[in-house]
Amino acid sequence: MKNFEDYSDASRKEGLSLDSKVVHGASGIDPVTGAISFPIYQAATYRHPSITDRTGYNYSRCINPTREELERTMCILEEGARAFAVNSGMAAIMLVLSILKPGDHVIMSDDVYGGTYRAVKEVLLPMGVENDSIDLSDLQRFKETIRPTTKMVLVETPTNPMMKVADIAAIADIAHRNGALVVVDNTFLTPYFQRPLTLGADIVVHSGTKYLGGHNDVVAGIVVLREPDMGQWYEIRNNVNGAGLGPMDSWLVLRGLKTxxxxxxxxxxxxxxxxxxxxxxxxxxxxxxxxxxxxxxxxxxxxxxxxxxxxxxxxxxxxxxxxxxxxxxxxxxxxxxxxxxxxxxxxxxxxxxxxxxxxxxxxxxxxxxxxxxxxxxxxxxxxxxxxxxxxx
Ligand SMILES: Cc1ncc(COP(=O)(O)O)c(C=O)c1O
Missing domain, CATH: 3.90.1150.10 (Aspartate Aminotransferase, domain 1)
Known part of the structure; x- marks a missing residue:
């Protein structure tokens, strides 16, 4: 069996425009048969060749080839190092927020998606995480709100439904000087119109249910990290959450992405x-x-x-x-x-x-x-x- 690595990876896609990248994905084709449509690996578990030989696949909560193809594709499109495909946009947001500890402070846009607002108010605040929701298009207000305990800034731009625009690069600059992570919900513009990681954001989240899937037929979420070193923490957390996107749904998002x-x-x-x-x-x-x-x-x-x-x-x-x-x-x-x-x-x-x-x-x-x-x-x-x- 041909190794996935031989076919995939971003280097093959370097120099291509996003219009071409979306069509071809990471591997694009089935590495085993050459089938033009990446297969739906509808399997829960995988055979090991021997106790010492590994295929890289063990159990689909942890890793699944179709989900992996989607994750690699999203890394290429968002120009990130590591991605996680999970079973809703909210699961993606909760995965990202789960790095916060009691006493940490999170700043977010004041008219974020209602579910994000609910996650912070109903789950994080009772856990002891502190929050300010502000108009992030107002940089002065942001500078006045950030404090030494601010660990994360959660930006939606444009916001929903008031369509306010936040300056990602300026926010990242201020946040990083304060040691805070910048997370951008890129659901509305998608990497086709906006690539926050290239502007200094640390993490991108998506409701893949929206433009990425594009056909109102799948609920999905994506997290993309700019740096690989955060990947291990999130990988463990993601495995513990057990919310990885199923193979069929991963394929639906992959198919949506082509257009x-x-x-x-x-x-x-x-x-x-x-x-x-x-x-x-x-x-x-x-x-x-x-x-x-x-x-x-x-x-x-x-x-x-x-x-x-x-x-x-x-x-x-x-x-x-x-x-x-x-x-x-x-x-x-x-x-x-x-x-x-x-x-x-x-x-x-x-x-x-x-x-x-x-x-x-x-x-x-x-x-x-x-x-x-x-x-x-x-x-x-x-x-x-x-x-x-x-x-x-
Ligand atoms: C901007 C934004 N982020 C996140 C979500 C949550 O995504 P999901 O419904 O896939 O859980 C939504 C849902 O409407 C949204 O509009």
Missing amino acids: LALRMRRHNENAIKVAEWLRRHPKVEKVYFTGFDDHPGREVTRRQATGFGGTLSFRVDSMETVNRILERVRLITFAESLGGVESLITHPVSRTHTEIAESERLSLGITDTLLRISVGIEDGDDIIADLENALG
Whole structure:
């Protein structure tokens, strides 16, 4: 049997653009048969040739070739040293957060995904970890908040649903001088548009359920580490958690990744169209989209990203309009999640951000009349026509 090492590794992919890297993955092909689609190794355990000979595979909680192919591919795409594919974005975030000890302080974006907020409030705070949630687009505020016990900064950029942009390189610079790790949730932009590890972040996390998988058919999470030395700690922790992504789901993400470049370009193009159109609609009071020239994070976005992604939020004039849109959309579906080929719309207050206290929500701008849309890859004009019809 040909060794996996012979086929894989990043060096073969050096010099390729991301458009090519996503198609070819790490090994890309089956090392045994040459099959063009990397196989789903649906096995729990592996035969050992003898007591001294090892294949490198022992038990699928610890290692599985299909999951490994996905992990290696994510290392190539995010330019990291080590990756872990786990069974949800939340499992990825919990794996990363599990390095914190009582007395450690973690700073995070103030309008992070509701599940991340819940993890910190419900699990970490009771354990004795301390937390400040702040607007990380405000570097002055960040400098004032960081303290000697700050061990981690958890950045979502752009944030969800308010689309605030944080300067990853500047945050990493300040955090590293303080000895803190910088973790970036790169779910919204994906490595196609933004590569935080190249900007100084230490760890990237993803909900692979979103753009990486891309088809609303799999729940997955990814962690990518910039340096290999942290890998051993996380490998042990990951093995103990036992939350490694199953072979079939790993394959679904691998298959989704092959079209990541095409999809992200189309999401981006459609989101620009939809955002511009919404902005002109009389029932829409405000649109939150990083692609606007007057977005406060425009400069930073230009510096650290090559696109805006496919997700945007907008505020309408009344609850009546909210209800009308959610009930009347036909092409767009009223459902949670984002990043799939189908356009989805959701109501953050009643769906994704229920955990956040009302006063906190309102101060962030997450009002009852805010909607978030994940613009899919359908014809942009059809998406607009659906919104036009729903808005009446
Ligand atoms: C930015 C972000 N991070 C993490 C998650 C959690 O991912 P999952 O639902 O795959 O657990 C989500 C889910 O919506 C998200 O939007």
